[in-house]
Amino acid sequence: xxxxxxxxxxxxxxxxxxxxxxxxxxxxxxxxxxxxxxxxxxxxxxxxxxxxxxxxxxxxxxxxxxxxxxxxxxxxxxxxxxxxxxxxxxxxxxxxxxxxxxxxxxxxxxxxxxxxxxxxxxxxxxxxxxxxxxxxxxxxxxxxxxxxxxxxxxxxxxxxxxxxxxxxxxxxxxxxxxxxxxxxxxxxxxxxxxxxxxxxxxxxxxxxxxxxxxxxxxxxxxxxxxxxxxxxxxxxxxxxxxxxxxxxxxxxxxxxxxxxxxxxxxxxxxxxxxxxxxxxxxxxxxxxxxxxxxxxxxxxxxxxxxxxxxxxxxxxxxxxxxxxxxxxxxxxxxxxxxxxxxxxxxxxxxxxxxxxxxxxxxxxxxxxxxxxxxxxxxxxxxxxxxxxxxxxxxxxxxxxxxxxxxxxxxxxxxxxxxxxxxxxxxxxxxxxxxxxxxxxxxx
Amino acid sequence: xxxxxxxxxxxxxxxxxxxxxxxxxxxxxxxxxxxxxxxxxxxxxxxxxxxxxxxxxxxxxxxxxxxxxxxxxxxxxxxxxxxxxxxxxxxxxxxxxxxxxxxxxxxxxxxxxxxxxxxxxxxxxxxxxxxxxxxxxxxxxxx
Numbered sequence: 001x002x003x004x005x006x007x008x009x010x011x012x013x014x015x016x017x018x019x020x021x022x023x024x025x026x027x028x029x030x031x032x033x034x035x036x037x038x039x040x041x042x043x044x045x046x047x048x049x050x051x052x053x054x055x056x057x058x059x060x061x062x063x064x065x066x067x068x069x070x071x072x073x074x075x076x077x078x079x080x081x082x083x084x085x086x087x088x089x090x091x092x093x094x095x096x097x098x099x100x101x102x103x104x105x106x107x108x109x110x111x112x113x114x115x116x117x118x119x120x121x122x123x124x125x126x127x128x129x130x131x132x133x134x135x136x137x138x139x140x141x142x143x144x145x146x147x148x149x150x151x152x153x154x155x156x157x158x159x160x161x162x163x164x165x166x167x168x169x170x171x172x173x174x175x176x177x178x179x180x181x182x183x184x185x186x187x188x189x190x191x192x193x194x195x196x197x198x199x200x201x202x203x204x205x206x207x208x209x210x211x212x213x214x215x216x217x218x219x220x221x222x223x224x225x226x227x228x229x230x231x232x233x234x235x236x237x238x239x240x241x242x243x244x245x246x247x248x249x250x251x252x253x254x255x256x257x258x259x260x261x262x263x264x265x266x267x268x269x270x271x272x273x274x275x276x277x278x279x280x281x282x283x284x285x286x287x288x289x290x291x292x293x294x295x296x297x298x299x300x301x302x303x304x305x306x307x308x309x310x311x312x313x314x315x316x317x318x319x320x321x322x323x324x325x326x327x328x329x330x331x332x333x334x335x336x337x338x339x340x341x342x343x344x345x346x347x348x349x350x351x352x353x354x355x356x357x358x359x360x361x362x363x364x365x366x367x368x369x370x371x372x373x374x375x376x377x378x379x380x381x382x383x384x385x386x387x388x389x390x391x392x393x394x395x396x397x398x399x400x401x402x403x404x405x406x407x408x409x410x411x412x413x414x415x416x417x418x419x420x421x422x423x424x425x426x427x428x429x430x431x432x433x434x435x436x437x438x439x440x441x442x443x
Numbered sequence: 444x445x446x447x448x449x450x451x452x453x454x455x456x457x458x459x460x461x462x463x464x465x466x467x468x469x470x471x472x473x474x475x476x477x478x479x480x481x482x483x484x485x486x487x488x489x490x491x492x493x494x495x496x497x498x499x500x501x502x503x504x505x506x507x508x509x510x511x512x513x514x515x516x517x518x519x520x521x522x523x524x525x526x527x528x529x530x531x532x533x534x535x536x537x538x539x540x541x542x543x544x545x546x547x548x549x550x551x552x553x554x555x556x557x558x559x560x561x562x563x564x565x566x567x568x569x570x571x572x573x574x575x576x577x578x579x580x581x582x583x584x585x586x
Contacts, residue, residue: 205503386452386485391508393450393559394541395480395487421485423454425506 009324013130015123015161018270019325026326030273031065033298038062038071041304044089047082048072048306068275068296069284073307076109079249084110090302099248100148111150111248112302118157120299121251124268125158128257131266131325132217132242134188136163139214141184143177143191143199144222146170150252151222155190158254164188171195174202185214189239193220193229194434197366200236201387201424211238219244221253223434224312226334226351228358243332247312249305250295256330264317264329271299274330275307276316279337287318292337293330311337341371341437343378346415350436353382356412360404366434368427373441381418382409385427444567444577445513447495448557451488452508455481460488463502472498475584476557478544491516491546491557493584513563516546516583518576521554529556532573538566546583555583 008020021029039059041048051072052058061070079087084107088095096115100108113121134140140159144151152170159166167184169177171191177199180186189196196218203210218233221244230241245265246253255272256265267274272295276285279292293310313336317329334351341348350369357367366385371378384405392398398421406419428435453459460479467474467490476491491514492498499509519525533540539561546555555578560566570577 386508388508388510391450391452391510393448393487393489393510393512395482398452398485398487399482421452423452423459423506424508426454 013126013135013162015126016130018268019127019131019266019327021270021326023326026270027065029270030298033270034065034068034273034296035059035062037296037298037300037304038306040089040301041306045087045304047078047087048074065273068273068307071307073282073294073309074305075309076249076311079109079111080107083107085112087303088112089304090114095302097153099150099153099252101248108148109248111252114301117251117300117302120271121154121254122157122161124251124254124271125154126161127268128244128254129158129162129164129188129219131257131259131323132188132219132240133260134162134164134217134219138162138164138187138217139167139184140164140188140190141167141169141177141181141186143169143171143189143195144253150246150248151192154246154252154254155219159190174199175206178203178206178208181215182208182213187214188217188219189215190219190244192222192434193225193233193241194223194366196220196233196237197229200233201366201389205388210236215239217242219257221245223436224333224335224339224351226354226358227332228355232358245330245333247295247310249308250297250310251300255295259321259323259325261321261323263321264331266321266325266327266329269327271297273298274316274328276314279311279313285315287316287328290315290331293333313337339437341369341380343371343380343415343417346413348380348413348415352412353409356408357382357384357405359408359412360401366424366427367436368434368438369436370438371441378441379418380415381420383420383422383427385424386421387424444515444579445563446491446516446557446578446580446583448512448514448559449490449492449495449499449502450510450512451490451502452485453488454485455483463488463507466501466505467492467498470497470501472501476544476546478542478557480542489544491583512559514557514559515563515566515570516578516580517556517558517570518550518553518578519556521549521552525554526556529575532570532575536569538562538569 008017042059094114095112097113100110142155144155146152156168216239218239218241233241242258244253244257246255256267258265275294276291277294285291293312293314295308297305312333314330314333335349339350368383370381409417473493474490478489480487502509519529541559543556543558546557
């Protein structure tokens with residue numbers, strides 16, 4: 001007998017009731033939805049059907065949830081190869097929305113939604129926000145970019161679905177963001193963690209104390225960030241920071257989110273089925289083991305993704321959360337498998353750089369990693385913006401800061417990298433997402 | 444008697460000093476003294492300007508990181524030993540000069556030097572007692 005609470009608390013938002021589905025019921029629902037989505041894709045998506053044929057599989061071979069491991073993976077390249085509509089499983093007349101990536105490398109990634117997909121997307125975001133303790137009466141500022149990027153509109157519909165008052169500022173115009181936060185009495189902010197850091201910094205320059213505002217929660221996503229970064233944000237702004245996870249290929253933001261226990265991110269697994277596999281071999285890994293997160297959309301109609309390789313490295317946390325949700329949790333995602341850098345034979349992740357920088361008091365980590373190749377050797381430079389908190393009128397103090405940063409990076413990374421102090425606001429930002437790595441090794 | 448000096452962080456790259464000076468020119472702020480402390484990578488541009496508040500606001504509005512520091516402007520006789528005499532008054536006081544540089548104009552036989560001391564207030568009291576001429580900002584900006 002499971003003694004944990006498996007019924008929804010009476011005061012929970014109606015949309016959150018599925019968060020507490022008893023496990024046997026949840027697993028049965030997942031299997032039923034998995035079989036349906038496999039059947040739909042097999043019937044409608046040529047690429048999927050071809051791959052099933054190669055393996056001699058038909059939808060009837062999926063008889064249990066474990067059978068998911070038989071299915072072929074889908075990768076980001078599949079979306080590029082079938083650009084723009086090759087993975088659609090619904091006719092265009094049923095597609096009510098298209099989103100696309102910024103497409104910095106060639107053609108963008110296109111994703112599609114039926115009305116039901118949009119409704120599911122809204123419902124999972126309502127569950128995210130409700131899990132963060134937000135409700136009707138909260139004033140939520142959405143500073144994710146609106147437009148083709150899934151962040152803005154996704155969070156917008158979710159916040160409206162919750163019953164909150166939405167301030168759709170989209171990205172950019174930091175001074176106006178801060179003015180509205182203050183004048184409208186905004187209680188929750190939704191944006192990328194790096195953009196919020198920028199706002200903290202700018203507010204300080206404008207003489208606005210974030211701790212005196214009504215702002216009490218920040219729901220941050222769309223880029224990996226570390227727990228040290230969370231502590232830094234919470235300390236500097238006096239808010240509670242939540243990690244929101246998602247990716248456009250699956251639905252956008254809202255695949256998973258932290259609850260108020262902050263012990264991992266609940267995956268809304270009645271819609272998105274999580275697995276962890278060895279990133280090298282693709283073999284399934286047990287709960288608690290770190291590997292690549294694989295997601296299957298269980299209810300998506302317009303563009304289902306089956307065993308999609310997210311390239312995000314995490315683990316499924318064993319056991320149930322104290323909050324009572326039956327939904328499994330993944331660990332915070334600090335890195336992606338394709339983020340790993342090989343510098344002179346040593347593996348380096350950008351998250352390690354972030355952790356090192358945050359060890360130094362007073363550093364707001366606006367940073368960028370620049371890779372170059374000099375006489376066949378990889379060179380890594382960490383550029384750190386000098387903010388007003390870090391700036392000192394004396395060269396000696398700046399050299400001291402430089403040396404402390406250098407020391408922390410040496411200790412954490414185990415290799416010597418160059419540290420460069422650069423002017424504030426000089427590092428490139430795109431769509432509010434921090435651009436952490438500039439690779440000039442091929443140049 | 445203290446003078447407000449503004450300092451900005453600049454990267455050691457072509458054009459990086461031109462940008463802030465151009466902004467000040469647009470706002471009609473006159474730079475009266477300037478000193479660049481530099482390393483291979485970056486530098487600190489220190490400026491004495493006619494309107495430090497306007498200068499700081501303008502630069503900050505354009506994303507520059509600005510620090511306002513209190514410095515003293517001291518009058519020194521423009522003759523061999525003039526500076527040595529002035530510095531001699533500091534001997535044994537524990538007053539530390541963090542940095543110093545020359546102001547642009549010379550008045551008669553007097554030169555003006557800008558000093559950043561570790562404790563400007565205590566230093567003013569000491570210098571006045573020692574008979575050193577401490578220049579006020581009004582005097583400094585009247586040509």
